[in-house]
């Protein structure tokens with residue numbers, strides 16, 4: 603049933619969301635614990651756990667970031683969060699973006715074609731000429747003698 607399926611997705615998303623909240627909570631506790639452990643670390647650098655306080659801070663931040671991502675997945679659904687757990691849905695979500703990107707690429711390609719045509723027509727119109735060393739007149743590329751003064755090129 604469609605209804606059952608919806609309920610199932612919602613439940614999974616709720617669980618995901620709560621896991622995310624839990625991760626953020628753990629991260630936050632680890633993060634704020636730094637202020638307490640930092641104090642004890644400075645008072646007694648060789649005592650306690652011996653782990654520098656910023657280690658917990660970094661772990662805490664990683665947990666908070668990961669937790670917020672998990673919460674996002676729970677709230678918006680996997681496809682909406684940008685994770686490709688539901689490729690069909692994700693493709694549907696990204697369709698406007700892909701179409702825009704495709705349009706841009708087509709524009710770029712047509713621009714390249716236009717530039718190519720200009721370059722090609724310019725090349726075909728331009729014939730390479732050799733300037734004579736004695737009279738400075740232009741001669742064809744394959745000419746052996748100057749057509750104006752008759753000297754060898």
Ligand SMILES: [Zn+2]
Pocket residue numbers: 734735736737738739748749750751752753
């Ligand atoms: Zn010449």
